[in-house]
Amino acid sequence: MERRLELTPRLRAVASLVPRGARLADVGTDHAYLPVSLLLEGRIPGAIAADLRPGPLDRARDTARIYGCTDRISFRLCDGLTGIRPGEADAVSIAGMGGETIAAILSAAEWVKEKRLPLILQPMTAQPELRRWLTRNGYAILEEKLAQEGELIYVILSARAGESAPMGSAEEWAGRQFPGMDAPLRGAYLDHLLRKAGRALEGMARSRMGRELPGYHELEQVYEGLLEMKKEWEQWLR
Ligand SMILES: C[S@@+](CC[C@H](N)C(=O)[O-])C[C@H]1O[C@@H](n2cnc3c(N)ncnc32)[C@H](O)[C@@H]1O
Known part of the structure; x- marks a missing residue:
């Protein structure tokens, strides 16, 4: 029986x-x-290990068997948190899914907010949408971490029911930053977001409606905000 499982x-x-x-x-x-x-x-x-589909849940059972922890995991075939009763869990993780799916799962499970469960969320896409949804729906983002695998930088959020100051549009893209923040990947992450926003702006500007395309000016504000954040971050590092 394996005794240790090294995570990425x-x-x-x-x-x-x-x-x-x-x-x-x-x-x-x-x-x-x-x-x-x-x-x-x-x-x-x-x-509790929950999944929407039987195949992944079978994989979960296999891992639990190989590592000898079947007796400490309850397996649930369900959509989001629908198969989990309030009181069965003290914390919820949702990793490796799109930000909009994560928001939909949470909005269908108000008890998670009522019980103030700590959430650990790792959106693969739509990170700005998830930050916006959380802060506008009664959650506060407590901490963010970045992790790198190859070329990719992943965002991991911890959140919990609570008041949240509104976020600017660039903050929704990049998360909040503060001096002394322990985030060695922050500069690379801001660069990545600047490239992404810059490419999207170029694409929009080349389209038939050009700068009149809906969303162009909002994205331009995001870009400017990200540039400010990058400058601020570099000053803090000096
Ligand atoms: C890419 S895997 C991520 C696995 C693992 N959480 C990780 O981060 O490595 C995404 C998993 O989410 C499951 N999934 C997608 N939508 C779901 C939903 N609404 N409720 C429960 N599971 C879902 C998929 O079946 C799949 O097994």
Whole structure:
């Protein structure tokens, strides 16, 4: 029986935000590497591994069997949190899904907000939309981490029910920053976002409607805001 499951940097960053001792509901668990690794390290006492599809849930069961933790994981075939009862979990992780899917899962489970469960979210896409949804729907983003695998930089958010100051549009893209923030990948992340916004603006400017295209001026503001954030970040590093 394997005793240790080494996570990749992305899932390691997700794991680092899971509160010690929490019963974790891992939604969209697929292979269940996250809950199994946390169980093996003794960081959590038990977990619910949930997935929408039978194939991924079978993979989750296989991993649990290989690592000898089947007795501490409850497997649920369900959409989002629909198969999990309030009171069964102390924290929720949703990793490796689109930001809009994550928001839809949370909006269908108000009890997560009522119980003020810590959330650990790792959106693969639509990060600005997820930040906006969280801060406008009664959640505060408590911390953000970045993780790199090859060329890709992943964002991991921890959030919980609470008041949140409104975010500017560039902050929705990049997350908040503050002096002394422990974020070695922050500069590279801002560069990546600037390239992405710059490419989108160029594409829009080349289109038939050009700068009159809906959304062009909003995106231009995002770009300007990101440039400011990059400048500010570089000053803080000096
Ligand atoms: C790319 S995998 C991510 C696996 C793992 N969480 C990770 O980050 O490595 C996404 C998983 O989410 C599941 N999924 C997608 N939509 C879902 C939903 N609405 N509810 C539950 N699971 C979902 C898919 O079946 C798939 O197994």
